[in-house]
Amino acid sequence: MDPLPFLLQPPVFYPIIPYACTIFGGLRPGRMILIQGSAGISATRFQIDFQCGCSTRPRSDIAFHFNPRFSSSDAHVICNTLRKDHWLDELKFSGAPLKKGETFVLLFLFLPDKVKVSIGGHHFLDFTYRLPLKDVDAVGLYGDVTIKELSFLSSNPLKSGSADLQKTPLSKTFPMGLSECQVIAVRGLVTANPDELTLQLKSSDSIPFKLTANFQDQTLSYNSFISQSWGQPQNVQTPFFLFYPERFFEILLLPEAGLFKLAINGTPVNDYRPLVFDLKSIEELQITGSAGLFVVQC
Template sequence: MTLQPPFINPTIPFSTEIQGGLKDGMIITVCGRVMSDADRFNINLEYGSDVVLQVNPRYSWLLPISGYVVHNTRLKGKWGWEEPKMGTPFPRGQMFALQIFVTKDSYKIYTNGELFSEYNHRLPFSNVDRICVVGMVDLNLVTYRYSMHHLNALSGSLIVPYKTIIYGGVQPGRCIVIQGQINPTANSIGFSLRHKTGIAFDYSARFDKNVVVCNSYEDGKWGKTEQTDQMPFTRGRHFLVVICCASHEYNVFVDGKQTETYPHYKTLEEIDVFELSGDLQLNFVQL
């Protein structure tokens, strides 16, 4: 199935159609950074003027750092009862990764790889045809897809080195999201997209030389190395990496900034394994 292309670094306010509408098993991913002086922002699933689901992080002088999150629905111009949850996985000034997993009974809302809340349907999710994001937030990624293996796609407390199957292979429009923290004394970290006989894309950040290296391994030998001295990672710091697989290239984004474009020489559907290694703590992976 061809995936709808992801939206990379879209402007706020953001609004776009969800092609084909929502279905049971769909995962909506929103990655970004909350502004340091934010008072609130909204992530809405809409149908016409109705808001079928609103996820609304709020901040105030009483809760300047942690804040809280409100869930609600608006039907024919009238809001329903608020479902608040104290505390927030969206601290001011920090990166976040949010997933809304659609089930037949509810929306399961994951943040940074962990289940944060669950919101029972008040209106049919099949009505939803649009996602909107407004407020004091910078967006890095908005994407949505269907998954029969959501428990493998949304994972926390992951062990490094990490290896997992990409069910159905890689397709144009697929984005791989990785969130974690570099160790204070790190020497290197690496991400690999593999197939049965080689490595389609190998991305390695080497702190000892302060370089990033990209390559591929085919027919028993490495290809031509591509190297840059623009290091997007910092020892001891958190990071959010997005690898977007386009029809002719891989695009790598670190903390919302594009750092690499690497052409691929292998049929995407043949790539079925993702690996990660190095000196880091891994918090979250979505395939």
């Protein structure tokens, strides 16, 4: 089985600026990058560079340089390309809906011949490539800016009614049961006013694994339903709550000998060891609650 469609780069939360990271597999038509953040209260500029590598000496080529600049009256965006350490002719886009000290949501959609950029869910500019898209394999964030989230997507979370979005409750069956190291991947978008999101593995008479994200008290917990009764919930240890309204999430669940391993948004969390562990008896994955789903893969 080709692993590439199965893998999706986890989001990055609150990176220290300046920040640069590799784009797993590089950019390709149809891929999107979502950036949420805020410009500094006294910012004059910041920039997002889609680069051909992360080298600083010599400096990597920059296929798409996105550079908001703030004046006393308004904001504009400068776009350009750096090739062999020389800038090409810059393009200026006036009237950017960006303000110092306020949050923003940027979505970059990469097409075969150009990149389309929306700000706050509204299209703002198109930029035709001057370097091949296939050479872009890194993104850099610089300047007076705070980035809350950098997400790498294959579906547009700002597009309502997307054909890719599946509603909950949703279930997947396992005619032959589960097996060790059979990874379960769930990727989706939390609703605007979430209450609770649950993921559970069921057999005919038990639920050996249940994950609950409670948005009211911002807790994550494990539990099992064995011998006709629920056990004592076990808190999932995380540095902060890993789900947010109207934001993308990824859950990876991996069964191993006697336990379940879990990662949320690329962050590994503590394992869960149910009292009864029989993978072959598990017949169904069930997802319910406050989310739309892009991918459910088992």
